[in-house]
Amino acid sequence: MTTTIPVPKPAKPWRATPKAMAPTFAAALIVIVGTFLLIDYTGLSGKLGAFTAASILAILTLSGAAFLQRGVQAAKNAAVGTFVAVGAIIAMIPVVSILGTVLVRGIKGLYVGFFTNDMSLASVNDPLDKGGILHAIIGTLLLILFAMLISVPLGILTALYLTEIKGPGSRLIRFLVQAMSGVPSIVAGLFIYSAFISGTGRGFSGFMGSLALSILMLPTVARTAEEVLLLIPSDLREAGLALGATQWRTVAMVVVPAAKSGLITAVILGVARIAGETAPLLFTTGGGDTVNANPFDGVMGSIPFAIWKALIAGSEESNARAWASILVLLVIVLALFFTARRLGKRRV
């Protein structure tokens, strides 16, 4: 005789039952209704007012529901959980708002000529179909190129000193690099002005701007490169040395190639850091309106400087121009940022 063993049905006992979910739904309902009531009957208004009302109500009702079910500790827990989530949402609001505004307002000012004309025959207050930012795009590319030529070797050498040689003073240098990343951008510009332009008879030029930008780029490159080089397993270094290679050969043939994609990420992050810098350029490049491909002579325009000029002009056309230029700048920065992230994920 065979007995059939009853097979238990698969169930998910950890799932909240409808009964347990009820207070949460009730809380959500209270939040929605209460938000409308608060907006109607108090001084709060607008989207931000609604958000504030909803956040406060959510904290109160969710912790109230938790209190009724499980007491004081649970109520505190729910209150903090909601508060923290609200904080994260608040941190997101500016990003969404900035991206949305730039897209909506910037797209109006774009037309084909915007990328092929410079401002030599137009002023910022002209209608939008005159002039463009060709000079600024070329200027920004040249500024970035020369800043890279200076700061990438120095940054990577600094990182190599910190990770490969670990010589005396590594701690001090690591500390100084960190402190340097907090140097205000305006101080970098002022320094280049005081050291190389003021009183020397040299005028503004693109190269001076690159020097200022490289001061800002160096710490970003050095810190990111150091992090990447630290990730290279020391087995690789020891294997290189065991094959009889000198330290120089090991670094050049083993360590750096292994860290290649990470080092490229470091460079891209550095470029993203300086692409939108405005303040140092105001003291060093002079901000020309015509295409100037010679970074060593004559004033040179750049996208941030073009935005700056349009911004302080203050007319409606110039404002639209500023938004359009900033859309272009933002697209460049975003492209760099996401390239860096994609490369950064492929570690070693």
Add this chain to the structure above:
Amino acid sequence: MTQPPTPVPQPREITTQPRKSDQVFRSIVFLGGLSSLVILLAIALFLGIRGFEIIAREGMKFITGYEWYSSINADGLSGDQPSVYGIGAMLVGTIITALIAVVIGVPISVATALFLNFYAPNLIKSFLVTVVDLMAAFPSILFGLWGLNVLMPSAEYWAKLLHKYLGFVPLFDVSAPVFTRSPFVAGVVLAIMIIPIVTSVAREVFSQTPLDRIQAAYALGATKWSMIRAVVLPFGSSGVVGGAMLGLGRAMGETVAVFTVLNIVFQANFQILLGAGGNVASLIILKFGEASAEEIKALMAAGLILFLLTLFVNMIADLIVNRSGRQGR
């Protein structure tokens, strides 16, 4: 017959001295490594040399004085009064706007960091981390433009609300009903700008909380919040303080965004909602365009003060962050 002695090769000399190529390599890398030291010293040196004349002439007045008047304009025409240079009002403004930024920005950042580390599901977490990092890459002129055009109306609304209900506090009082372009608005913009760096520092220290302590707290029956209060916050508190100071340093040195948003007035304004204020960095931009040779020297001196101030704040912050994670129960 004797055989000729077999030639014995000289034993290789064993030395700890690196090869020539390595010596060259090491010295090149060492020189590159010194670049940050050299640049920082050069900044202090050049700004110091150019600004020395003004600082020596004005003495302590340069830091405490509220007046900024240049008798010689860019055309070389001389006015009737002697020049006076004092950045006191601007220093006060710098500190006020930076403190507002920290007061608003740090709680939001800490909440975000806690949410990211302990509450958010993985998918939301990676999305939020990307967004916060993205925010750090936004150019500062973008924050300025956005702050002026988009944030200003909302911030004005909040400022009026604050004034209405908390106006009896001297800090929130205003002597004239001008709520736009105030230090408060500048502080809000700066708060948004420092959120990424404070969040990433806080997230870093929170994520270093030892897992065994977290699990021990849960095993004792702690809720998530009591675990955070008993384990994570004591462990990460000094890191958060350091992160807040890094944010303070950034907020003090910010130029373009503040200049765009703030109405710059040469007086120490402690009414944060009133549309008048200043910031050393925006002073430099404001005056640079039409400055005489002497005024430029004064601006260099102001830049030197700003450099030393931010360097000091940043160094303290780095020391605190690097030391963090040693305490907690």
